Amino acid sequence: MLRLVLPLATFALLTGCLRNDPVPTLPEAVVGHCRYTNPFAKLEECRDYLGEWSEKQAKDDCASQQLEGQKAEFVLATKCSYPSILGYCILGGGTKFTRIHLPGSDDTKCAGSERGCEVFGGGLFDPAPICGGKVSEGGGTGLPTYQPPVLFCKDPMPGEAAGKSANGQVCTWSMISGATEPGRDFEQYSDCNIVRTQRPYYGAPTNMNATREDPRLNDPAYKAEIDWMKKEITATACVCCHKTSAPNGASNWHVDQPGNFINGFYDRGLAMGAGWINTVGFGAYPVEQNNGFSRATPDRPDDSIFVTTDPARMKRFFEAELAFRGKTKADFAGQVYGAGPLDDQRFYVPKACENGEGVDEAGTLTWIGGRARYVYVMEKDAKSPGVAPNLDMPAGVVWRFDVAPTEKQGLESGSVTYGNTPAGAAQRFPAEGSPAALVTGREYYLYVLQDVAFPATRCIFTKR
């Protein structure tokens, strides 16, 4: 650590505060990452080795981070990942960088993290949005840019039957709510790297105290239900994160849990499986576009969070597990909706714009809250959009465009005029041609997202 840090520390002292220095463009290559305990803060940290590190150099650096009595864990080829970070501390230069992730969500720790990084560590602090940062590689959200779903059509795996799509292919959406054909493995027919950008993904422990060895598995009828469940899940995108082979570990429950995997669920997860907690907000495909799989939708709000070929059987399965744990619907009476921030966004009721947001005489769009990847102008009484594929285009959209996920950054306020889809973006509504002209004096709903699930501006303006 000292080897790397000292020259930069000297630099930091000479130049004083580094805060306003631009963050350098970091190399794309990820040699690996290292999780360890920070010697000053005594908190967990994690560093990415970016650029021209050899595997050995990275491993040695990781070993040198190890404090007595603590672990330092090196993992090849993947980046650190936390559900929330205060920012990055960037060390190094040229073609070889170390990017330290500073986990946390408490904004009172921002100043301390910046000082720790710049004064003691000799690095450059790149704040996450929580700490006042604006733009990062995720377009300002601190998370990877959301990748929209793609329909993958592939030849069947060797030894598997012909697929049901044209030319015997198997077609599968790369989407959290997507499923491949029953009996096949989602991971082989789609792309989990896309799926894992579609919600915050991180490893999280299963229900720790659960008994894994479960005599119920000796009952053939029960065992058949468990096997059916696992087969259903294997065909869906849930395996992208709910499986130990996911890059940062499994999130909460996982299909490859030894013993009875369902015992690794928390009660709340079971209640979402049973449809006792409403999970409509997570989004769903129509069954005919999803290889016969469905889940809860606004039409069928009591269906499971699980994407299944047999919604009634799926519900029954989870209701039986809840009954086995002695739980009833009444135990979840206070938890009506399960999709958290996605539900808050879906039910959001906009107020009048206050900060000059809207569309002015010249047609220029103004918003606040950072760069934009998704921009909607809607009728005043349109419902707030939710997530794709079924909740993101409510009735009343007048104009919508999406910035391509390959664009490094979203668009700045003031850079768009009404009806002119900017370079690097695609118009989503209307499907073709120009949007209807806005009527002077009429009210509209301006809805701007930094990225999916990260609202920037949501308010009602009057067209001047």
Ligand code: HEC
């Ligand atoms: C992109 C990653 C990802 C995908 C894909 C994903 N999940 Fe999750 N899931 C998570 C994370 C992260 C958590 C929360 C872990 C925690 O904090 O305990 C979670 C938690 C859950 C829970 C437990 C909720 C609770 O409160 O106990 C259920 C149930 C669940 N997911 C169902 C599903 C289903 C069904 C699918 C597929 C349709 C799915 N998930 C797909 C990442 C994912």
